[in-house]
């Protein structure tokens with residue numbers, strides 16, 4: 632199967648932030664080194680057109696992003712300094728998720744080696760997320776084809792507040808977020824299903840909660856497309872996670888979501904979302920395991 636990335640090269644950003652940019656390149660290299668993907672299977676996405684972003688985001692916000700006129704407060708809330716490279720990689724990241732979703736609908740499986748920017752709301756970037764790739768992709772797909780119902784299974788350890796804001800009102804999208812209850816963001820938007828897990832939650836309790844969440848989606852409807860945010864940040868060693876999943880538990884999590892998507896006959900589009908291990912190699916290990924599991928199913 633093929634993978635998408637916001638670029639074959641990481642966009643350099645000015646300092647003054649703690650975002651682990653290097654993980655994207657490391658992940659691409661590991662996928663090739665481990666024989667999960669050939670170098671030619673990893674495709675660079677083009678920048679998402681502004682008109683497409685405008686289907687999910689407020690025009691005035693996009694204009695401030697485009698022209699570098701975000702306020703100091705907006706930059707603080709975003710957590711990354713503005714630069715043309717930041718905007719470029721954000722646009723390519725959103726487009727990568729759309730490309731992966733298209734792959735999923737055609738081939739059954741798709742993956743963006745980035746994306747999952749679930750904190751971005753209609754008129755605001757937040758928590759390292761400039762554009763909401765999920766809302767942008769769903770709007771674009773609906774312009775291209777008849778799209779059935781969509782489920783968002785957000786297993787990043789932080790609540791998907793931007794996704795909730797943008798897509799909870801949509802009756803054909805089920806937004807589900809499984810996250811640490813004590814984590815960022817502290818002002819939440821409401822998803823169709825929010826599961827707040829106690830600090831320190833380990834593998835068994837996590838997997839039980841996730842099974843319950845998937846059962847809830849099952850009672851809602853049979854989705855045609857599942858977006859799976861396979862965040863690496865519920866891992867026990869993550870700096871920002873507060874949960875205690877092992878790598879084994881995270882692999883079991885991936886299998887649960889992929890099994891359920893298969894049982895629905897749904898296309899599955901995997902996106903990375905967060906991961907803040909002190910050693911980047913741990914975040915990348917978790918992402919590699921997710922990609923390997925998806926490739927095994929894609930055949």
Ligand SMILES: [Zn+2]
Nearest residue numbers: 787788789905
């Ligand atoms: Zn996160």
